[in-house]
Amino acid sequence: MNPASFPPKHGSVPITLSGGAGPEGIAQHAAAAAAASGGAGADNSAEHSDYRAKLSQIRQIYHTELEKYEQACNEFTTHVMNLLREQSRTRPISPKEIERMVSIIHRKFSSIQMQLKQSTCEAVMILRSRFLDARRKRRNFNKQATEILNEYFYSHLSNPYPSEEAKEELAKKCSITVSQVSNWFGNKRIRYKKNIGKFQEEANMYAARTAVNAASVSAHGSQANSPSTPNSAGSAGSFNMSNSGDLFMSVQSMNGDSYQGAQVGANVQSQVDTLRHVISQTGGYSDGLTANQMYSPQGINANGGWQDATTPSSVTSPTEGPGSVHSDTSN
DNA sequence: CGAGATGATTAGAT
DNA sequence: ATCTAATCATCTCG
Numbered sequence: 548m549n550p551a552s553f554p555p556k557h558g559s560v561p562i563t564l565s566g567g568a569g570p571e572g573i574a575q576h577a578a579a580a581a582a583a584s585g586g587a588g589a590d591n592s593a594e595h596s597d598y599r600a601k602l603s604q605i606r607q608i609y610h611t612e613l614e615k616y617e618q619a620c621n622e623f624t625t626h627v628m629n630l631l632r633e634q635s636r637t638r639p640i641s642p643k644e645i646e647r648m649v650s651i652i653h654r655k656f657s658s659i660q661m662q663l664k665q666s667t668c669e670a671v672m673i674l675r676s677r678f679l680d681a682r683r684k685r686r687n688f689n690k691q692a693t694e695i696l697n698e699y700f701y702s703h704l705s706n707p708y709p710s711e712e713a714k715e716e717l718a719k720k721c722s723i724t725v726s727q728v729s730n731w732f733g734n735k736r737i738r739y740k741k742n743i744g745k746f747q748e749e750a751n752m753y754a755a756r757t758a759v760n761a762a763s764v765s766a767h768g769s770q771a772n773s774p775s776t777p778n779s780a781g782s783a784g785s786f787n788m789s790n791s792g793d794l795f796m797s798v799q800s801m802n803g804d805s806y807q808g809a810q811v812g813a814n815v816q817s818q819v820d821t822l823r824h825v826i827s828q829t830g831g832y833s834d835g836l837t838a839n840q841m842y843s844p845q846g847i848n849a850n851g852g853w854q855d856a857t858t859p860s861s862v863t864s865p866t867e868g869p870g871s872v873h874s875d876t877s878n
Numbered sequence: 879c880g881a882g883a884t885g886a887t888t889a890g891a892t
Numbered sequence: 893a894t895c896t897a898a899t900c901a902t903c904t905c906g
Contacts, residue, residue: 682887684901686902687902687904688885726886730885733894
């Protein structure tokens with residue numbers, strides 16, 4: 548009953564079922580069966596019942612094989628017994644010898660049965676990985692869900708860590724599970740941080756949208772919208788982290804514990820995030836400052852990311868970054 | 879078909 | 893327990 552060797556990593560495929568006299572590939576059998584039922588379906592319950600059908604199929608194969616081996620064992624034993632009996636006419640054969648013979652045979656067959664067991668185990672594992680590994684049936688979220696998630700993300704950019712409640716609400720709105728929401732935010736944070744340039748357009752879009760929605764729109768707000776895509780964002784490979792928030796440094800980091808429980812703070816922060824955007828878009832014009840970095844990595848400090856927070860001091864004071872890279876945006 | 883996008887899983891850190 | 897970072901497996905688009 549020991550789990551034998553669980554294939555620790557997928558994609559390895561080294562299985563190599565016992566060659567030779569052993570029970571040949573139950574596992575391969577099952578894998579083939581699983582592969583045969585590919586495609587189309589994708590109905591959750593249907594798939595699950597499919598999985599169970601395959602499982603019972605494996606079980607049945609296992610039992611019939613087991614029975615077969617047992618029978619073969621018995622037959623072989625009697626055969627050997629007969630031989631011995633015949634030989635006992637020409638030479639004396641002690642009962643001990645017979646017993647030894649029988650036990651040898653049984654040992655052999657039981658080892659074969661162990662192999663059978665192991666193969667079955669592998670088969671189940673393959674089946675499992677094929678049907679139960681969620682990665683294998685990944686579906687993209689629908690457009691609306693991603694919109695909702697993105698909206699939340701970009702309107703909380705300075706602290707994109709939705710609370711449990713927020714997650715539940717998002718999950719409900721998007722018709723996905725809470726852990727899917729968590730996954731999404733985890734992936735988003737990482738990927739955003741990793742390549743902010745790639746997400747600038749998106750960030751601008753959602754920021755503008757939420758601005759229009761939330762800020763009650765003092766009419767005529769539509770313009771200012773993206774003077775063509777700012778291709779300057781550069782960052783080919785080395786992320787030099789042009790952290791120059793400059794304009795809006797002031798509001799930057801009030802993240803951390805300050806509004807842990809206070810929803811008010813969060814709301815305010817959200818508004819600030821949005822407004823900062825609007826400012827960044829329109830404000831660029833008034834000065835000579837080119838608008839080429841409409842959305843700066845505000846919430847992200849140079850060394851790491853959002854999460855470390857709790858750096859007690861040093862926040863709220865625009866003391867430039869550690870490296871003071873300060874890429875000058877003038878031309 | 880290949881590259882990039884994307885959701886899920888995992889190891890390790892806190 | 894939750895997050896990050898890396899990675900996997902699949903989807904999507906050209």
